[in-house]
Each structure stands twice: as structure tokens, then as C-alpha cells.
Amino acid sequence: QLQLQESGPGLVKPSETLSLTCTVSGGSISVTSYYWAWIRQPPGKGLEWIGSMYYSGSNSYYNPSLKSRVTISVDTSKNQFSLKMSSVTAADTAVYYCARQLVALNYFDYWGQGTLVTVSS
Amino acid sequence: EFVLTQSPGTLSLSPGERATLSCRASQSISSNYLAWYQQKSGQAPRLLIYAASSRAAGIPDRFSGSGSGTDFTLTISRLEPEDYAVYYCQQPGTFGQGTKVEIK
Numbered sequence: 001q002l003q004l005q006e007s008g009p010g011l012v013k014p015s016e017t018l019s020l021t022c023t024v025s026g027g028s029i030s031v032t033s034y035y036w037a038w039i040r041q042p043p044g045k046g047l048e049w050i051g052s053m054y055y056s057g058s059n060s061y062y063n064p065s066l067k068s069r070v071t072i073s074v075d076t077s078k079n080q081f082s083l084k085m086s087s088v089t090a091a092d093t094a095v096y097y098c099a100r101q102l103v104a105l106n107y108f109d110y111w112g113q114g115t116l117v118t119v120s121s
Numbered sequence: 122e123f124v125l126t127q128s129p130g131t132l133s134l135s136p137g138e139r140a141t142l143s144c145r146a147s148q149s150i151s152s153n154y155l156a157w158y159q160q161k162s163g164q165a166p167r168l169l170i171y172a173a174s175s176r177a178a179g180i181p182d183r184f185s186g187s188g189s190g191t192d193f194t195l196t197i198s199r200l201e202p203e204d205y206a207v208y209y210c211q212q213p214g215t216f217g218q219g220t221k222v223e224i225k
Contacts, residue, residue: 047209
């Protein structure tokens with residue numbers, strides 16, 4: 001059974017860079033049919049797709065509203081992928097989920113449990 | 122800007138009743154790319170329906186999806202206690218704002 005687990009600091013200061021890692025277990029990240037994605041959810045609000053990346057790094061897609069501040073990378077040797085978001089503000093406070101996304105149909109079939117990141121000084 | 126609009130915002134129904142949730146796209150989309158998710162409080166979303174009408178693995182057959190073009194529907198034929206949750210539709214890059222199904 002595939003499992004995804006987010007990890008990283010729960011508190012980030014304004015203007016700094018948020019860094020999260022998603023560890024994939026129970027299966028390989030190096031599969032051709034899937035993207036690896038990040039999605040976030042501010043407290044009490046809806047879901048926002050952040051971006052997705054193919055395991056090889058050859059294809060990456062970002063939410064246009066966040067693209068200038070976001071980088072997703074994949075480390076196949078560790079079966080992990082990561083999110084970096086620069087210049088964070090309080091508006092970036094959210095639960096961050098990592099997920100697997102089917103390339104052909106674009107849905108998210110496996111999700112991590114989510115990790116709350118608070119932006120505050 | 123592409124937008125998915127879900128209605129109603131909140132649906133108050135009793136167990137055993139039928140729930141009909143709507144998702145309207147601001148422009149026509151391929152039904153291959155329309156998915157529905159269920160999210161319970163404090164949990165990650167769970168995939169229910171993909172390609173507008175295909176149930177994900179392990180999803181009970183009381184959940185069904187339909188629609189095409191700009192109008193899509195998620196139907197729960199008879200609400201069970203565990204179905205009270207928030208439901209989101211999704212197409213590549215965008216989620217709807219969600220519909221909360223609450224106990225009447």
C-alpha cells in the first residue's frame with residue numbers, strides 16, 4: 001500500500017523560505033504514469049493546487065499564482081520529493097499535502113496526511 | 122481564469138436521503154479530467170470519482186458521478202452517517218470551493 005508522509009518545520013518566519021519533503025513508501029517514485037504534487041489548504045478554507053512534477057524532473061507545472069515563489073524537486077535515490085516556497089507571508093499559513101497524480105487523467109489518488117505550516121514571527 | 126463553482130455551499134439532509142451536489146465549470150472541459158473528493162474534518166481528501174463517472178477503488182456504489190461539458194454532478198443515493206463531510210470537485214490545476222453535507 002502506497003504511503004506518503006510530509007515532513008518539515010511547522011513554523012516559518014515571514015519573508016523566509018518554506019521547505020517541506022514528502023517521503024514515499026510502499027512503491028517507487030520513479031514510475032512513468034504519475035506526477036508528484038503539492039496541494040495546500042488554509043485553515044477553514046478550500047484546496048489549492050501548488051504544483052506537480054514528473055519523477056525525472058523533465059516536466060513540472062505550477063499554479064500561475066504561486067509560480068514565481070515555488071520550486072518542486074524530486075530525489076529518486078531517497079524516494080522523496082520536495083517543495084520550496086520563498087518569501088512567505090501569513091497568507092501562506094496552511095496544511096500542506098503531498099499527493100500522487102495520475103498523468104493521464106490528472107486526479108490525485110494517494111495523499112499524505114498533511115502538515116500544518118504556520119507563518120509567524 | 123478557469124473557475125469551478127460548486128453549489129450549494131451547504132446541504133442539510135437526513136440519513137437515508139439523496140444528496141445532489143453540483144460543479145459548474147467556467148468553460149467546457151473534458152469529462153476525463155473531472156474528479157470528486159471527500160474530506161472529513163482533520164483528514165486528507167479522499168478520491169471518490171474520476172473521469173466524471175468512474176468510482177475509485179473501494180468507493181461504495183451509493184456514490185455516483187455524471188455530467189459533461191460545463192455541468193457535473195455528484196450524487197449520494199442514500200446518505201450514511203459516514204458521508205457527512207465536505208466534497209470538492211477538481212479539474213487539472215483547480216479545485217471547486219467545496220460543498221458541505223451536514224446532518225439535518
